[in-house]
Amino acid sequence: MNRYLDVDCSKLTIADVGRTVRIAGWVHKKRDMGGIIFIDLRDHYGMTQAVFAPGTEAAEIVESARSEWVLSVRGEVVARDEANRNPNLSTGDIELKALEVEVLGKSDVLPMQVATDEDISETVRLKYRFLDLRRTNPHRNIILRSQIISSLRRRMTELGFHEFQTPILTSSSPEGARDYLVPSRVHPGKFYALPQAPQQFKQLLMVSGFPRYFQIAPCFRDEDARADRSPGEFYQLDMEMAFVEQEDVFEVIENVLHGVYTEFSDRKVTEPPFPRLTYAESMSRYGSDKPDLRIPLEIVDVTEQVSGTEFKVFRGAIDSGGVVRAIAVDGIASRSRKFFDGLTSFIQGEGGKGVAYVLFPEGEEPKGSAAKFLSESELEFLASMTSPGGGVLFLSGPEKEAVRFAGRLREEVGSQLDMIEQGTFKFCWIADYPMYEADEETGAIEFSHNPFSMPQGGLEALENKDPLDILAYQYDIVCNGVELSSGAIRNHRPEIMYKAFEIAGYSREEVDERFRGMIQAFKFGAPPHGGLAPGVDRIVMQLADEPNIREVIAFPMTAKAEDLLMNAPAPVTDVQLDELCININVPEDEQS
Numbered sequence: 001m002n003r004y005l006d007v008d009c010s011k012l013t014i015a016d017v018g019r020t021v022r023i024a025g026w027v028h029k030k031r032d033m034g035g036i037i038f039i040d041l042r043d044h045y046g047m048t049q050a051v052f053a054p055g056t057e058a059a060e061i062v063e064s065a066r067s068e069w070v071l072s073v074r075g076e077v078v079a080r081d082e083a084n085r086n087p088n089l090s091t092g093d094i095e096l097k098a099l100e101v102e103v104l105g106k107s108d109v110l111p112m113q114v115a116t117d118e119d120i121s122e123t124v125r126l127k128y129r130f131l132d133l134r135r136t137n138p139h140r141n142i143i144l145r146s147q148i149i150s151s152l153r154r155r156m157t158e159l160g161f162h163e164f165q166t167p168i169l170t171s172s173s174p175e176g177a178r179d180y181l182v183p184s185r186v187h188p189g190k191f192y193a194l195p196q197a198p199q200q201f202k203q204l205l206m207v208s209g210f211p212r213y214f215q216i217a218p219c220f221r222d223e224d225a226r227a228d229r230s231p232g233e234f235y236q237l238d239m240e241m242a243f244v245e246q247e248d249v250f251e252v253i254e255n256v257l258h259g260v261y262t263e264f265s266d267r268k269v270t271e272p273p274f275p276r277l278t279y280a281e282s283m284s285r286y287g288s289d290k291p292d293l294r295i296p297l298e299i300v301d302v303t304e305q306v307s308g309t310e311f312k313v314f315r316g317a318i319d320s321g322g323v324v325r326a327i328a329v330d331g332i333a334s335r336s337r338k339f340f341d342g343l344t345s346f347i348q349g350e351g352g353k354g355v356a357y358v359l360f361p362e363g364e365e366p367k368g369s370a371a372k373f374l375s376e377s378e379l380e381f382l383a384s385m386t387s388p389g390g391g392v393l394f395l396s397g398p399e400k401e402a403v404r405f406a407g408r409l410r411e412e413v414g415s416q417l418d419m420i421e422q423g424t425f426k427f428c429w430i431a432d433y434p435m436y437e438a439d440e441e442t443g444a445i446e447f448s449h450n451p452f453s454m455p456q457g458g459l460e461a462l463e464n465k466d467p468l469d470i471l472a473y474q475y476d477i478v479c480n481g482v483e484l485s486s487g488a489i490r491n492h493r494p495e496i497m498y499k500a501f502e503i504a505g506y507s508r509e510e511v512d513e514r515f516r517g518m519i520q521a522f523k524f525g526a527p528p529h530g531g532l533a534p535g536v537d538r539i540v541m542q543l544a545d546e547p548n549i550r551e552v553i554a555f556p557m558t559a560k561a562e563d564l565l566m567n568a569p570a571p572v573t574d575v576q577l578d579e580l581c582i583n584i585n586v587p588e589d590e591q592s
Contacts, residue, residue, distance in 0.1 A: 005072065145552055180194040240530070
């Protein structure tokens, strides 16, 4: 028998009237009604009201009790008066007539209120996260996270995957972000790296003969925070499959994600197979490789159609080798000048020059900042892109910039005009990423996505094509404009890997040194394999309908990668530094 409780604070109903039971939990609210004390006792499961009659020993004990004291209360279950029933509680038809009480834990004066949903500063919430997690929404989010992870595990296991754990202390790898380094005491001057992802190890598992691997993997990257990215560490559903092509990977993850999103949401979820877009197509139509398909707007290249224009803005862009991109929007011809000036200000805030536009009011001549500079044929073409009462927005300039700004404009217009479809999760795949890109400052060729991807065309493409024209078997899965995961069919041929890294500036010796385990393994018979790793934090964030990823992590860091609860990062002692043969040399402007 449990000494502290017989039943949790959500279970008692009218059927239990007459029973004597013990419950335990935190004081959620306390009310002294002329000697009669009412306490709402809260635990993980729910809430029960306990009543303490005046003059009783139990009432004397709880008279000094404050919010968040921990109590164990034994009492008789009695029915509430009809007028006092609470339909918002599962226990709202009854109350516990207290017979005895034990104080299990007292609380100091609270630095923040628990029994409220009102806004509290994030600094206070994170410093006292253990209190914050007692509040309804944070508590619910962490439980949801646990349930989603359990569902992911179950679904992967049902699909024949085995869960393995890969090392946390490993070597540095070019994953695209800064490593967190761990100094070695037994090997002075040398460092481990915390894994940015279990990339090499999961590929080694495929070489080892395990055909289907997964884990809920912790990953560590020294990156700046964003609303959808936590600094320092995050978790992902890491998976890999042997003897597969791209579509085989797609089929598995579509099955898992569709199931999870359907299980934990009442929104409409894209049915498999999810739409497939090439990287080039996605950038052309949406100005982004993570398009939000809930917005019913697309970008159109109108460079050719306005190539003869005398409009100075377009003319300058085209003559310098640039492009003109357009977005047709129904129903905006009646919008005020302020609306369009606001769009220009938005694009300027993003680093662009502005937005040109032509409007087609019903029964009126075209108008707008570009209208009087365009020919009749050009205006006729643009009018055909939209319905009467609509208009066309333009971005022009170097292609890369015009595409990016058009993508941001598409999202801003969709948001401002409430065009984002609600109550839905829209998935898509973005595939055929470029294998390489040129550094904007140096022009050096470097990997654009994942260095371990198989180039399309294999060794022949690497030897005979312009590196910037080579595509890779790389893909992202996107939901509502959020990238959930990147993945690839892997490069499992040593000769192809050497050549791929050579193009990116790595010598054969460097490949052997930095990727010794994997390149060696591939020389002893490696199967074709591929996978990806959807971010658990982002999945939970979407299903919890939270705008910030910190709301779905039990103990998150601040945007500055600080743990206010545990006071990390923190200095260490000189003894510890001496053991690791480390000297600290902090720049004067960063000393505190």
